[in-house]
Amino acid sequence: MVRSLWSAATGMIAQQTNVDTISNNLANVNTAGYKTEVAEFKSLLYQNLQTRTTSANGEQKPISAQVGLGVRNSSITSIFREGNFYESSSDSAFAIDGEGFFGVRTASGEIQYTRNGNFNWAVGNNGTLNLTTSDGQQVLDTNGRAISIPANYKTSEVTITADGQLCYPDASNNPQPMGITIGLFQFQNPAGLEKTGSSLYRVTAASGQAINEATTTLAIQKSSVVQGYIEGSNVQVVDEMVNLIVAQRAYEMNSKVIQASDDMMGQANQLRS
Secondary structure (H helix, E strand, O other): OHHHHHHHHHHHHHHHHHHHHHHHHHHOOOOOOOOOEEEEEEEOOEEEEEOOOOOOOOOOOOOOEEEEOOEEEEEEEEOOOOOOEEEOOOOOEEEEEOOOEEEEEOOOOOEEEEOOOEOEEEEOOOOOEEEEOOOOOEEEEOOOOEOEEOOOOOHHHOEEOOOOEEEEEOOOOOEEEEEEEEOEEEOOOHHHOEEEEOOEEEOOOOOOOOEEOOOOOOOOOOOEEEEOEEEOOOOOHHHHHHHHHHHHHHHHHHHHHHHHHHHHHHHHHOOOO
16 A cells, blocks of 8 residues: 555656646747757666565466656656747847757856857947847857957948858848858757856867857758747647646546555544454
8 A cells, every 4th residue: 555655646746747848838939049848758677566476376477567656757857959049029030940059158268058049239339240149148140259240331231142151241231151151159068058047058078069150060960040030939838738737637537546555544444353
């Protein structure tokens, strides 16, 4: 009886984690560049009740009798499926068509990565205009340097090509490359990236080192940049609502198991010889 109580308790804890994950997905349904997360589970240890050779009359049994001891959360995996593109009125809004990430430098100097291309132009300490995230982190070019343009440039006239080159119109109003290219990076295993908040990801041993699309010799399909668009989250609300109902019912059924086990132990305590 006690085994069933603890097994059902692990089920309730696991389903609570599942609901927490689903609620986070729904909360970020409008977060640019957000990637939906999926809670995954694994069974706990199994206890042998009978070995293969144990039987009432000594005959060999083909299989053993084992009972599981519950479930636990094994991982919460990000699904890096591309989200829908939404038109933006901002000239500094960029979406990535492909598997790439933008590189940004945080306030601590660490390089992290994001799919959220809702950038802004900010005036730097030296008077130049720097391309930054909405939180002020510097966006990096293909050489790992912060992207900056002269202060006398009009940011509304800065355009970007599909391969990430920044352009500015000349005297004839023809866009000319400025010698700056937005850095795009890929990972062998993006699901291994560590989430740090604000749609940012940190490199880990599981993700592998960042692959610079501009300099790599690997045979990868390079990404393209689309100006005037933002990549929305890839959360499917209908799927999340169905998953929420399933998780809620699973939580409820595990609570029923605890109640049934408690009733059975209560009846056992009331037995008289």
